[in-house]
Amino acid sequence: MPAPPEFLQFIDDNANAFIQRLGEAVAIPSISGDATHRADVVKMAEWLNTHLQAVGVTTQLVDLGKHVMDGQELSLPPAILGKIGEDKSKKTVLVYGHFDVQPAEKSDGWDTDPFTLSIHPDGRLIGRGSSDDKGPVLGWLNVLQYHHAHGLPLPVNMRFCFEGMEESGSEGLDDLVRKEAKGWFKDVDCVCISDNYWLNTRTPALTYGLRGLTYIKATVSGPARDLHSGVFGRTVHEPMTDLVLLMSKLVDAQGKILIPGIDEMVDAASEDEKAIYEALDYSIADIEQSAGASIALSANKVDVLMGRMRYPSLSLHGIEGAFHGAGAKTVIPAKVAGKFSIRLVPPQTPALVDPLVIAYLEAEFAKLNSKNTLTVESLHGGKPWVEDVNHWNYEAAKVATKAVYGQDPDLTREGGSIPVTLTFAESLGVNVLLLPMGRGDDGAHSTNEKLDRSNFIQGTKLLGTYLYEIAAIEGKK
Amino acid sequence: MPAPPEFLQFIDDNANAFIQRLGEAVAIPSISGDATHRADVVKMAEWLNTHLQAVGVTTQLVDLGKHVMDGQELSLPPAILGKIGEDKSKKTVLVYGHFDVQPAEKSDGWDTDPFTLSIHPDGRLIGRGSSDDKGPVLGWLNVLQYHHAHGLPLPVNMRFCFEGMEESGSEGLDDLVRKEAKGWFKDVDCVCISDNYWLNTRTPALTYGLRGLTYIKATVSGPARDLHSGVFGRTVHEPMTDLVLLMSKLVDAQGKILIPGIDEMVDAASEDEKAIYEALDYSIADIEQSAGASIALSANKVDVLMGRMRYPSLSLHGIEGAFHGAGAKTVIPAKVAGKFSIRLVPPQTPALVDPLVIAYLEAEFAKLNSKNTLTVESLHGGKPWVEDVNHWNYEAAKVATKAVYGQDPDLTREGGSIPVTLTFAESLGVNVLLLPMGRGDDGAHSTNEKLDRSNFIQGTKLLGTYLYEIAAIEGKK
Ligand SMILES: [Zn+2]
Ligand SMILES: [Zn+2]
Ligand SMILES: [Zn+2]
Ligand SMILES: [Zn+2]
Numbered sequence: 001m002p003a004p005p006e007f008l009q010f011i012d013d014n015a016n017a018f019i020q021r022l023g024e025a026v027a028i029p030s031i032s033g034d035a036t037h038r039a040d041v042v043k044m045a046e047w048l049n050t051h052l053q054a055v056g057v058t059t060q061l062v063d064l065g066k067h068v069m070d071g072q073e074l075s076l077p078p079a080i081l082g083k084i085g086e087d088k089s090k091k092t093v094l095v096y097g098h099f100d101v102q103p104a105e106k107s108d109g110w111d112t113d114p115f116t117l118s119i120h121p122d123g124r125l126i127g128r129g130s131s132d133d134k135g136p137v138l139g140w141l142n143v144l145q146y147h148h149a150h151g152l153p154l155p156v157n158m159r160f161c162f163e164g165m166e167e168s169g170s171e172g173l174d175d176l177v178r179k180e181a182k183g184w185f186k187d188v189d190c191v192c193i194s195d196n197y198w199l200n201t202r203t204p205a206l207t208y209g210l211r212g213l214t215y216i217k218a219t220v221s222g223p224a225r226d227l228h229s230g231v232f233g234r235t236v237h238e239p240m241t242d243l244v245l246l247m248s249k250l251v252d253a254q255g256k257i258l259i260p261g262i263d264e265m266v267d268a269a270s271e272d273e274k275a276i277y278e279a280l281d282y283s284i285a286d287i288e289q290s291a292g293a294s295i296a297l298s299a300n301k302v303d304v305l306m307g308r309m310r311y312p313s314l315s316l317h318g319i320e321g322a323f324h325g326a327g328a329k330t331v332i333p334a335k336v337a338g339k340f341s342i343r344l345v346p347p348q349t350p351a352l353v354d355p356l357v358i359a360y361l362e363a364e365f366a367k368l369n370s371k372n373t374l375t376v377e378s379l380h381g382g383k384p385w386v387e388d389v390n391h392w393n394y395e396a397a398k399v400a401t402k403a404v405y406g407q408d409p410d411l412t413r414e415g416g417s418i419p420v421t422l423t424f425a426e427s428l429g430v431n432v433l434l435l436p437m438g439r440g441d442d443g444a445h446s447t448n449e450k451l452d453r454s455n456f457i458q459g460t461k462l463l464g465t466y467l468y469e470i471a472a473i474e475g476k477k
Numbered sequence: 478m479p480a481p482p483e484f485l486q487f488i489d490d491n492a493n494a495f496i497q498r499l500g501e502a503v504a505i506p507s508i509s510g511d512a513t514h515r516a517d518v519v520k521m522a523e524w525l526n527t528h529l530q531a532v533g534v535t536t537q538l539v540d541l542g543k544h545v546m547d548g549q550e551l552s553l554p555p556a557i558l559g560k561i562g563e564d565k566s567k568k569t570v571l572v573y574g575h576f577d578v579q580p581a582e583k584s585d586g587w588d589t590d591p592f593t594l595s596i597h598p599d600g601r602l603i604g605r606g607s608s609d610d611k612g613p614v615l616g617w618l619n620v621l622q623y624h625h626a627h628g629l630p631l632p633v634n635m636r637f638c639f640e641g642m643e644e645s646g647s648e649g650l651d652d653l654v655r656k657e658a659k660g661w662f663k664d665v666d667c668v669c670i671s672d673n674y675w676l677n678t679r680t681p682a683l684t685y686g687l688r689g690l691t692y693i694k695a696t697v698s699g700p701a702r703d704l705h706s707g708v709f710g711r712t713v714h715e716p717m718t719d720l721v722l723l724m725s726k727l728v729d730a731q732g733k734i735l736i737p738g739i740d741e742m743v744d745a746a747s748e749d750e751k752a753i754y755e756a757l758d759y760s761i762a763d764i765e766q767s768a769g770a771s772i773a774l775s776a777n778k779v780d781v782l783m784g785r786m787r788y789p790s791l792s793l794h795g796i797e798g799a800f801h802g803a804g805a806k807t808v809i810p811a812k813v814a815g816k817f818s819i820r821l822v823p824p825q826t827p828a829l830v831d832p833l834v835i836a837y838l839e840a841e842f843a844k845l846n847s848k849n850t851l852t853v854e855s856l857h858g859g860k861p862w863v864e865d866v867n868h869w870n871y872e873a874a875k876v877a878t879k880a881v882y883g884q885d886p887d888l889t890r891e892g893g894s895i896p897v898t899l900t901f902a903e904s905l906g907v908n909v910l911l912l913p914m915g916r917g918d919d920g921a922h923s924t925n926e927k928l929d930r931s932n933f934i935q936g937t938k939l940l941g942t943y944l945y946e947i948a949a950i951e952g953k954k
Contacts, residue, residue: 211707213707213807215805215807217805222768222770222772223768223769223770223772224768224769224770225769227768228892228893229790229792229794229818229820229892230688230690230820230891230892230893230894231767231785231891231892231893232768232785232892233732233784233785233790233791233792233820233892234732234774234784234785234788234789234791234820234892235732235764235768235773235774235781235784235785235790235892236765236768236770236772236773237730237772237773237774238732238792238793240793240794240795241728241729241730241732241792242730244721244724244725244793245725245729245730247721247725248721248722248724248725251718252718252722253714253718253719253722253845253846253847254846255710255711255712255715255718287712287713288713290708291699291700291701291704291709291712291713292700292701292702293699293700293701293713293848294848295699295700295713295714295847295848295849296712296713296714296848297711297712297713297714304712307710307711307712308708308710308711308712311711312711313706313710313711313712314710314711315706315710315715315717315718315807315809316715316717316718316721316799317706317717317799317800317806317807317808317809317810318717318796318799318800318801318806318808318810319795319796319799319801320801320802320803322793322794322795322796322801323794323795323816324795324796324797324799324801325797326797327856328692328694328816328818328856328857329794329795329816330690330692330792330794330818331794331795332792332794333794333795339805339806341706341805341807343706343707343710343711368730369730369731370730370772371770371771371772371773372772379804379805380805414707414708415705415706415707415708415709415710415711415712416705416707416708417707
């Protein structure tokens with residue numbers, strides 16, 4: 001059951017209207033991280049709610065309570081739960097998206113007003129939220145509109161969960177998903193999240209893995225106050241000396257993690273798995289272009305891609321408490337805290353990794369014979385996520401991608417995290433697919449964020465076709 | 478020719494008046510580093526000039542021009558040059574001091590108003606500038622007053638150089654001293670500077686050495702912009718990893734400098750020299766008390782004191798460009814600069830040491846096989862200074878100390894620097910003595926700065942007696 005040709009034609013015919021509607025959504029500056037824009041996030045929720053109802057979705061605005069931001073208590077914007085279809089013979093797909101956006105000001109370096117969708121002759125639809133995540137959310141609206149306009153039932157039952165706090169820690173969402181697992185989401189068979197990006201600018205992708213994280217703070221303290229290096233240099237144990245020596249024991253210049261047991265926890269890649277990375281349409285040049293310099297750790301594409309996607313990484317972020325300004329201050333800081341994080345991959349979890357990190361730092365500190373004091377703490381963490389790409393949820397997306405784009409998708413894992421993914425996977429116990437609409441250069445959190453017209457229109461076709469391909473897979477409910 | 482008993486009696490008899498005069502000086506908030514107090518520094522110059530003239534000193538207020546501070550152009554406070562005595566048969570002693578002070582506000586934690594001299598029952602004279610450096614400057618006024626009041630000639634010719642910018646980099650002073658080397662200062666036989674402190678609270682000291690400094694900034698850059706550690710971790714060479722590895726190669730946890738050739742440049746101490754440190758009235762407990770923690774590098778007093786006074790030290794101050802705030806930011810900083818300084822001792826100079834540091838950092842960086850870029854620069858530097866303690870200038874001060882305090886002075890070297898010392902030594906080519914008036918716990922730049930009454934009064938006697946002992950040393954002009 002491929003998508004009906006009429007559906008594909010409808011999307012093409014209405015492309016300009018869809019883009020105009022995206023412009024309406026972009027024009028609402030729904031910045032969740034800025035208290036002065038909270039009313040705009042609520043306005044955006046109402047706009048989306050109205051549009052969902054107009055295409056036949058039963059909705060509920062959920063009050064998520066209050067929170068404190070910038071010292072003031074604010075009401076959280078409502079989440080939107082949506083439902084369409086109750087046919088027991090069909091699979092039920094839960095779609096997640098978010099309608100809030102990152103901050104943006106023209107003065108940040110935007111070429112045009114960030115909250116006016118600017119349609120560039122080369123096809124770029126430029127505006128804050130165009131790609132992250134209003135474009136994908138409106139892609140679903142476009143799909144629904146076809147079926148509603150033609151009085152056609154959808155090939156699957158659908159459930160929706162849209163939030164307005166994703167860019168500010170998804171406050172309230174975890175509780176909502178857990179609570180509704182046996183309520184609003186009780187018949188859900190799979191989840192689809194369209195909130196990430198292709199690896200490159202050329203090849204559609206399905207994303208099946210995300211790294212987890214543990215963020216460590218190692219604090220060395222000694223003197224009761226900052227000391228003058230003239231008076232105390234070579235007289236006392238200096239916390240900065242100890243801390244830098246400790247931090248130098250964590251990772252080598254080639255990215256290898258030196259904490260025993262961390263790298264070793266991860267199996268080496270099989271030749272089959274390496275073939276997946278070899279097949280990805282991504283090069284060292286792509287990575288170096290996005291870093292802005294020729295600094296890849298290896299000339300071997302597979303090694304570099306596996307470094308991002310399937311191995312842990314350790315990055316040193318900085319030091320709190322040390323001199324950090326311009327100029328030349330001769331202080332011996334009394335208390336310094338090194339900050340670093342480890343990106344985790346299965347089977348690593350913060351619970352497994354943190355004790356190794358702490359024990360190692362304490363053992364290395366003991367070797368220093370310093371009279372200073374070390375304390376190590378984990379500031380936060382999250383588990384990694386890897387999904388089964390042979391599940392029918394992924395099979396449907398692969399077939400749909402081939403049908404719409406004429407090419408097989410890259411199967412990617414991302415180096416960062418999208419915490420809601422794990423929330424849905426763990427709370428609902430079903431397969432989760434990340435199905436990106438935008439390209440790797442969309443600049444989601446940057447200036448001049450854009451979604452390409454073809455990604456919006458073909459991406460809409462992909463979302464619809466994916467639903468039909470899910471329905472086409474027999475008996476695998 | 479010891480000091481006349483009448484002189485010592487006069488100082489005791491007039492102690493309360495001297496303290497009252499110190500109170501007048503403290504009441505003028507001559508903060509050189511605060512533009513809003515610039516007029517007070519000028520007022521203090523005029524106050525001191527008037528008092529010098531009143532005791533027979535010929536003076537000249539020298540306009541040092543303008544400078545820019547906090548974005549505004551300001552007139553520098555005048556320096557005061559003074560002259561008394563032209564007797565070719567007498568030695569000529571140049572005295573330096575400064576009449577500006579560090580900032581101070583009650584709200585910083587002072588128990589009393591910092592600009593009202595508070596006379597504590599235990600003898601402490603508490604107020605900003607009491608010890609640094611108005612007390613010592615007024616000590617000279619007290620000596621001069623005795624001779625003026627009794628119509629007695631001084632045992633030596635005197636020249637004075639008082640400045641109002643010492644706490645703000647001594648702007649304009651170097652040029653003045655160099656210019657007057659063959660002018661106002663042309664007959665000077667030795668210099669006495671009273672602007673530092675005893676090692677402890679018990680034993681008078683003469684200071685004959687100061688460490689120099691070279692301040693190094695090592696910058697590692699790579700990516701064109703900060704990167705997300707999820708996306709780029711284990712994919713590119715991270716500047717922070719490289720920099721921390723470099724910084725870890727500079728100094729070990731016991732304070733030993735790891736840059737080849739630096740520690741080696743300094744001769745080991747002879748048993749005779751060690752005996753000097755052994756003799757100092759200073760203990761590990763004193764050092765740990767002032768650091769506020771039991772973190773001395775050694776339990777051996779001689780090692781710790783030599784670490785401060787006669788060996789170089791290397792302190793890591795911090796990193797510019799890395800994450801330094803509270804919380805948990807997962808950035809890979811694009812460009813990070815490590816800041817460290819090396820305190821230098823003879824024969825080290827920045828010109829000798831900097832090339833070793835730069836070559837070593839570059840060699841260690843090359844070993845990392847990183848594709849990032851390293852640049853190393855020296856931000857500023859100064860030579861160390863060590864004086865001949867067997868010169869008559871020191872001999873006179875030793876005899877005077879024994880006469881006034883009944884004990885031999887500690888012969889100390891300081892770990893920090895007092896840049897004007899080197900200016901006088903190099904410009905005039907004569908012996909320079911640092912003759913501290915205050916105690917090690919005076920808190921020169923801290924809250925509740927104080928000078929003990931006995932240090933002010935006995936210290937005044939010491940200054941006068943020192944002049945008589947200089948005169949008593951025959952033929953060594
Ligand atoms: Zn997003
Ligand atoms: Zn986002
Ligand atoms: Zn001073
Ligand atoms: Zn000072």
